[in-house]
Amino acid sequence: MQKVRxxxxxxxxxxxxxxxxxxxxxxxxxxxxxGTHNGCxxxxxxxxxxxxxxxxxxxxxxxxxxxxxAEVTTIEGLAPQRLAPVDHITTQSLAxxxxxxxxxxGTPDDLHPVQAAFHRCHAVxxxxxxxxxxxxxxxxxxxxxxxxxxxxxxxxAGNLCRCTGYQHIVDAAMEAAAEMxxxxxxxxxxxxxxxxx
Numbered sequence: 139m140q141k142v143r144x145x146x147x148x149x150x151x152x153x154x155x156x157x158x159x160x161x162x163x164x165x166x167x168x169x170x171x172x173g174t175h176n177g178c179x180x181x182x183x184x185x186x187x188x189x190x191x192x193x194x195x196x197x198x199x200x201x202x203x204x205x206x207x208a209e210v211t212t213i214e215g216l217a218p219q220r221l222a223p224v225d226h227i228t229t230q231s232l233a234x235x236x237x238x239x240x241x242x243x244g245t246p247d248d249l250h251p252v253q254a255a256f257h258r259c260h261a262v263x264x265x266x267x268x269x270x271x272x273x274x275x276x277x278x279x280x281x282x283x284x285x286x287x288x289x290x291x292x293x294x295a296g297n298l299c300r301c302t303g304y305q306h307i308v309d310a311a312m313e314a315a316a317e318m319x320x321x322x323x324x325x326x327x328x329x330x331x332x333x334x335x
Contacts, residue, residue: 142206146171147215157203161195162186164202165212173213173269177298184297187270188212194277196296213269216250216276252276255314256307263301271297271307279315287312 142159143152146169153168165174165188174197177185181199188197189211246254252275255261262268271294278293279285285293290311291304299307316323 140203142202144169144202144205144207145209147210147212155202157201159202160198161188161190161200161202161205161210162197165197165210168202169212171212171214175266175269177266177270182296182298183267184270184274184294185267187273187297189273189277194274211273213272216253216272217244217248219244250276251317252279252310252314255310255317259306259310259313261302261306261310263299267297267299271299275311275314279311279318283315283319285311285315290315 139154140157141152141154142164143150144164145151146165149169151164151169153164155164155168160179162174162176162179165171166176174188175185176198177183179198181196184196186197187194189195189209190200190205191208246257249257250272252272256268256272261271274294274297275290278290282289282293287308290308294304294307294311313323
């Protein structure tokens with residue numbers, strides 16, 4: 139057992155863990171942030187992508203002890219989230235006999251530009267790969283503000299999506315890039331593919 143302390147989304151999280159604990163397991167089981175998904179445990183699918191000290195890593199391929207003291211950003215850290223009641227209209231709630239559950243919520247205005255573009259461009263289907271895609275594209279677009287569609291496809295080559303066909307994901311990345319540059323963007327209409335992408 140070894141003590142590990144990380145800053146996860148700005149919050150200090152420490153625990154005594156088995157030395158074999160993956161960063162993925164630390165994020166999900168110790169920090170309680172389940173937006174980072176376990177897709178393959180072989181660093182092939184990219185579902186578990188997080189930032190460690192500003193660099194994107196596949197958290198299923200990193201031991202938590204290797205990044206002791208680091209700053210980790212997960213998908214939950216990209217937009218503020220707050221607990222809010224879930225309003226279920228039922229006869230019990232109308233009669234005042236039901237106390238609503240609370241759920242994590244955010245508003246569209248709080249989303250990171252990549253998250254907002256994914257929402258506008260319908261760049262999700264089952265959503266399992268989405269957190270990893272968003273984390274990789276956020277990092278890529280911060281370093282490459284004017285990518286081509288082919289550039290975006292290369293950037294997400296390490297991320298596997300089993301259901302969208304990638305078209306809407308590329309559309310969202312192009313729209314997010316424009317927004318991050320400060321260019322005007324018509325909602326849901328990314329630039330047309332002109333470069334073979």
